[in-house]
Amino acid sequence: MKSLPIVVGLALVAPSAALAGTTPEPPAPPVPMPTVPDAPVVAPTPPIEEPTEPEQSPVGEGTPAPTGSALIAIDPGHGGADPGTVGVLPRGTATGLKKRTDGRGRTLLLEKDVNLDVARRLKRWLESRGYRTILTRSKDLAGGDRTFTTTRDDLQSRVDIANQAPASLFISIHMNAARSKTARGAETYHFRISGPAAASLANTVQDRLVTRTGLPSRGVRKAGFYVLKHTAMPAVLVEGGFLSNVRDSRLLATNAFRARVAAGIGEGVDTYISEGGSFGDPNGEPLKIKYWVHAGQFRQRALVLKRVALLRRNGFDALVRRRYSVRANRVMFFAVAGQFALLDNAKRLRAEMRAKRMPGVIGPSG
Numbered sequence: 001m002k003s004l005p006i007v008v009g010l011a012l013v014a015p016s017a018a019l020a021g022t023t024p025e026p027p028a029p030p031v032p033m034p035t036v037p038d039a040p041v042v043a044p045t046p047p048i049e050e051p052t053e054p055e056q057s058p059v060g061e062g063t064p065a066p067t068g069s070a071l072i073a074i075d076p077g078h079g080g081a082d083p084g085t086v087g088v089l090p091r092g093t094a095t096g097l098k099k100r101t102d103g104r105g106r107t108l109l110l111e112k113d114v115n116l117d118v119a120r121r122l123k124r125w126l127e128s129r130g131y132r133t134i135l136t137r138s139k140d141l142a143g144g145d146r147t148f149t150t151t152r153d154d155l156q157s158r159v160d161i162a163n164q165a166p167a168s169l170f171i172s173i174h175m176n177a178a179r180s181k182t183a184r185g186a187e188t189y190h191f192r193i194s195g196p197a198a199a200s201l202a203n204t205v206q207d208r209l210v211t212r213t214g215l216p217s218r219g220v221r222k223a224g225f226y227v228l229k230h231t232a233m234p235a236v237l238v239e240g241g242f243l244s245n246v247r248d249s250r251l252l253a254t255n256a257f258r259a260r261v262a263a264g265i266g267e268g269v270d271t272y273i274s275e276g277g278s279f280g281d282p283n284g285e286p287l288k289i290k291y292w293v294h295a296g297q298f299r300q301r302a303l304v305l306k307r308v309a310l311l312r313r314n315g316f317d318a319l320v321r322r323r324y325s326v327r328a329n330r331v332m333f334f335a336v337a338g339q340f341a342l343l344d345n346a347k348r349l350r351a352e353m354r355a356k357r358m359p360g361v362i363g364p365s366g
């Protein structure tokens, strides 16, 4: 679904609750911040000193990729109470999936069902070629095979599974929708400020996907989707056709075509790795969010909400984070524009903010 991830991404990084003035997250327990002198100043604050610890190498650069050891996280979008987008087909159309009909007896093609079917096929395809895989959900449930509660929890579960494994690559599978019934084809996304590895992976996946399926190519695109932003390895999100388009949805209603979508994505992953593309270390430590890029810390919620709104007007996803400040001896509100495992990625976002004359400060996420 094309529109949903965008809406979802915004909703997640700047929960409407935060903008409405309610608490966006449980109160953080008091945590001392030994390495970061926290100025007791109202915004904008002087920059927090960057951590002096050695930088990790950026994801996907300089890490040789031994094929057999790659662990591919496959993320079937939506699930459980979140169906994703829905295609409508004539009564009696067989799909090879769980039977779904509307009140008029027409066949419904639910994105969550298509995504899971393609994901399972991709898993088999990759495993038959020696790759290890991990699914972020294996059933008609939210991420981690848990009951769907909120979109944020769902997406965070998926990110946690990939980061904690840790996976080498992350492939999120979705189907698209548009108001225009004529829109069709495939597109592949990477995070808008990702490193070259994710962009390269998106290119090979998109290329093999359209070759294998014959779908029109809508190209490689950049976005701020939650699962792309918060995963700590090269990550892409595939939109494998439009359920709002008659041609695409009829194709996606067949086992044979879904097998081609899976094979195309698999070939893209295989090509990326066999051509020397690199990935997060599958035997390394779990990757954790270590850095915040924020645009000020505030005593008053009203002020941090104003700053978050300003960030959003400038095209940055933002959310409110609370953290106890030892120096101020109180909880402060931070306008956080990004959370990263890798310092280089944090620096890229900071540069982008500064180019738009927004304050950008990197600090440990604590």
Ligand SMILES: [Zn+2]
Pocket (backbone or CB within 6 Å): 001, 002, 004, 005, 077, 078, 084, 085, 111, 174, 175
């Ligand atoms: Zn979707």
